[in-house]
Amino acid sequence: MKLRGAALVLLAIGLIATVGIARARLEQRDPDRLAAGLLYLPQGPYLRALAVGQEETLADLLYIWAIQYYSSYDDLSRYDFLEQVFHGAITELDPRFDEAYLVGALIMSIEARDPAMALRLYDKGLELIPDNWELAYWAGWECYFTGDYRAARRYWQQGAERPGAPPELGRHAARMLERVGDLSAAREEYWSMAETAEDEATRVLALAWLERLDTELALRAFEQAIESYRRQHGHCPESLIALEREGLVELPRHESGAALFRFDADNCRALPAPGRSIEGAR
Amino acid sequence: MSRIAAIALATLSEAIRHRILYLLLIFALVLIIFSRVLSLLTVGEDVKIVKDIGLTAINLFGLMIALFVGVGILFREMERRTVQTTLATPVARWEYVLGKFSGLAAAITVNTALMAVTLFGLLVWREAFSPSMIVAVYSLWIELVFITAAAVFFASFSTPIFTALFTAATWVVGHLAWSLLLLEERLPEGIARGLVRAVYLMLPDLEYGDVRSLAVHGLPIPFERVALASVYELGYAALLLMVACLAFRRRDLV
Incomplete structure (x- = not known):
């Protein structure tokens, strides 16, 4: 009787061990099966049908699962189904789930290093949540960090027009004109911002940027004028006034008549007058 | 009227004594409270x-x-044959049907209120309660009243198992009726398309009254939508009860 009991215990232990080992082997063999399973989820309205009226809750549960799944760094292939999870499933079930767009796009951009995928998700969110400016804000930064300043400007402009958007979006959009090299357009936009700003911070910043931009433009003009002078006379001008005398440049002056620029004879270049910095407004 | 009220009251007290009701209610309340724990696993x-x-x-x-409490109560008296005793008194069959429905609807109302109070309490504690949640719960209550009417309708001519199956199917169909429109779009002009359209119009569409998404995302809930959906679902329920009364009149209870 005792022998039979011991045999049964041994059998039970053996079975538990077999099941455990088989399970562990299966986990090793196919660690991303949960995410892969999402590939079989139907798309669009057919996915909604699967939820039978509980779309938002299903989206929440998938979102919670996704947060846990993408917080783990064990599975190297975890990003294979990233777009399917956030673009194809969660935001399809709950199209107004703004946090899912933000978090999904952050994972796509920072973790999976696929900014194009992140932008596709932002675009979807911007289309489906017309009153959300945050998605445009982050999409702008996404483009900014990839060096696509025109696209960044487009997103920030789009966001600035949405209800509740902070003035930063408009300011960022204006700054992008400088980044793409369209300085005259940037100058116009700064003027317009300074004149129409509803908050003091934006007005002060716009004026500061305007001053810095004017300084930069003037320094470029001086550089060209000095080059022309050197070509004509074979040496460096003795002062900035010499450039003006030759008609190569018009010296900008303060309302009080004080000079806004000085000449650095040692290095043969123009510099902002003391107290005036081109870095000041950055 | 007093006879309907008396049957309704008896049905309500029978429902309140049902063990499954408490089991389901406890599960629901635990799930609502557990949602707070689940929310800790998320970002924002x-x-x-x-x-x-x-x-x-x-x-x-x-x-x-x-499904479980309602269908059980509807058939218990028929299975025990006590329905004959009730109907031997001056109670018309239609009064019996309406009384049973009213009692079950009252039980559903009490349970919905309990679950809603728990949810609202949780939201007040989290400082996230908004009046639109009341509208969302109201819409769900209307839907449950409709489902109760559907259960009474199927019980008037069917068996307990089929009543439960048909009632559950009505809920599923009610939330999927819109998918027939997708099918309609894919069909060429003709009889099949017209047939699909006709089926769509005949089936209950419970998605009209589902304003959960609007309430959760803090969007305005159009009063007209809620009012029209209530009229639609309650009107449909009244129609089902009418047919149920007619079917129950012909039902052989011996």
Whole structure:
């Protein structure tokens, strides 16, 4: 009787061990099966049908699962189904789930290093949540960090027009004109911002940027004028006034008549007058 | 009227004594409270999770109460033949049907209120309560009243198992009726397309009254939509009860 009991215990232990080992082997063999399973989820309205009226809750549960799944760094292939999870499933079930767009796009951009995928998700969110400016804000930064300043400007402009958007979006959009090299357009936009700003911070910043931009433009003009002078006379001008005398440049002056620029004879270049910095407004 | 009220009261007290009711109610309340724990696993939007899961719990457990408790109560008297005693008194069959429905609807109302109070309490504690949640719960309650009417309708001519199956199917169909429009779009002009359209119009569409998404995302809920959906679902329920009364009049209870 005792022998039979011991045999049964041994059998039970053996079975538990077999099941455990088989399970562990299966986990090793196919660690991303949960995410892969999402590939079989139907798309669009057919996915909604699967939820039978509980779309938002299903989206929440998938979102919670996704947060846990993408917080783990064990599975190297975890990003294979990233777009399917956030673009194809969660935001399809709950199209107004703004946090899912933000978090999904952050994972796509920072973790999976696929900014194009992140932008596709932002675009979807911007289309489906017309009153959300945050998605445009982050999409702008996404483009900014990839060096696509025109696209960044487009997103920030789009966001600035949405209800509740902070003035930063408009300011960022204006700054992008400088980044793409369209300085005259940037100058116009700064003027317009300074004149129409509803908050003091934006007005002060716009004026500061305007001053810095004017300084930069003037320094470029001086550089060209000095080059022309050197070509004509074979040496460096003795002062900035010499450039003006030759008609190569018009010296900008303060309302009080004080000079806004000085000449650095040692290095043969123009510099902002003391107290005036081109870095000041950055 | 007093006879309907008396049957309704008896049905309500019978429902309240039902053990399954308490089991389901406890599960629902635990799920609503657990939604707070679940929301800790997310990034941002934790209140959205609490609201979504809370409303889904009210919806699904309300449905289960209608299915398990409702169907059980509807058939118990028929199986025990005590229905004959009731109908031997001056109670018309239609009064019996309406009384049973009213009692079950009252039980559903009490349960929905309990679940709603728990959810609202949780939201008040999280400082996330908004009046639109009351509208969302109201819409769910209307849906559950409709489902109760559907259960009474199927019980008037069917068996307990089929009544439960048909009632559950009505809920599923009610939330999927819109998918027939997708099918309609894919069909060429003709009889088949017209048939699909006709089926769509005949089936109940419970998505009209489902304002959960609007309430959870803090969007305005159009009063007209809620009012029209209530009229639609309650009107449909009244129609089902009317047919149920007619069917029960012809039913052989011996």
